[in-house]
Amino acid sequence: GNSVTQMEGPVTLSEEAFLTINCTYTATGYPSLFWYVQYPGEGLQLLLKATKADDKGSNKGFEATYRKETTSFHLEKGSVQVSDSAVYFCALSDNTNAGKSTFGDGTTLTVKP
Amino acid sequence: DGGITQSPKYLFRKEGQNVTLSCEQNLNHDAMYWYRQDPGQGLRLIYYSQIVNDFQKGDIAEGYSVSREKKESFPLTVTSAQKNPTAFYLCASSIPTGTGADEQFFGPGTRLTVL
Numbered sequence: 001g002n003s004v005t006q007m008e009g010p011v012t013l014s015e016e017a018f019l020t021i022n023c024t025y026t027a028t029g030y031p032s033l034f035w036y037v038q039y040p041g042e043g044l045q046l047l048l049k050a051t052k053a054d055d056k057g058s059n060k061g062f063e064a065t066y067r068k069e070t071t072s073f074h075l076e077k078g079s080v081q082v083s084d085s086a087v088y089f090c091a092l093s094d095n096t097n098a099g100k101s102t103f104g105d106g107t108t109l110t111v112k113p
Numbered sequence: 114d115g116g117i118t119q120s121p122k123y124l125f126r127k128e129g130q131n132v133t134l135s136c137e138q139n140l141n142h143d144a145m146y147w148y149r150q151d152p153g154q155g156l157r158l159i160y161y162s163q164i165v166n167d168f169q170k171g172d173i174a175e176g177y178s179v180s181r182e183k184k185e186s187f188p189l190t191v192t193s194a195q196k197n198p199t200a201f202y203l204c205a206s207s208i209p210t211g212t213g214a215d216e217q218f219f220g221p222g223t224r225l226t227v228l
Binding site: 032034036041042043044045046049051089093095099100101103104105106108 | 117119144146153154155156158161163171203205207209210211212214215216217218219220221222
């Protein structure tokens with residue numbers, strides 16, 4: 001079956017630090033990969049996605065590259081802000097699983113001024 | 114504006130009572146999902162529906178029930194058989210593309226506390 005493994009948190013950074021959150025996956029089909037963000041007390045919202053190998057998703061200064069050879073989709077940002085404090089979820093969806101998504105456990109990021 | 118609404122945002126119930134959580138979407142999406150989120154944990158799928166009048170159990174369906182009588186509505190009932198119902202419940206929807214590139218759109222969630 002499909003699975004997503006994220007680096008364990010929580011992650012605490014100072015403002016303007018570089019961020020990496022690791023994500024690796026196992027999938028039976030040809031998955032699309034996603035990063036979702038959840039701010040406190042809210043639902044998830046899509047941050048970025050990539051639908052095929054070597055694609056790079058990007059949004060709001062965040063980037064992630066779909067690496068088929070390492071089955072990874074690591075999230076990066078060059079300079080984090082306090083407003084980036086949230087929980088980040090890596091997820092995959094493929095055409096063998098009735099459109100369902102598989103989510104990682106989430107990584108909590110706290111950015112301090 | 115299109116989106117997903119969940120109501121209420123906070124819900125309190127006494128142990129042994131059934132409670133129904135509302136989820137409505139005006140995105141014209143075919144597929145809808147219910148997830149449970151516990152503190153420090155990821156999302157666990159309770160039920161999902163790909164089309165009106167049809168739904169399937171997810172990974173943790175025991176103690177829950179759903180209906181899908183209308184495309185825009187997918188209510189979740191937490192029954193007294195659910196042993197630990199206190200949690201944050203998230204509803205989501207998507208357009209099943211058949212390609213696997215199915216982004217999910219989430220509602221704001223309902224926090225259920227059973228006293």
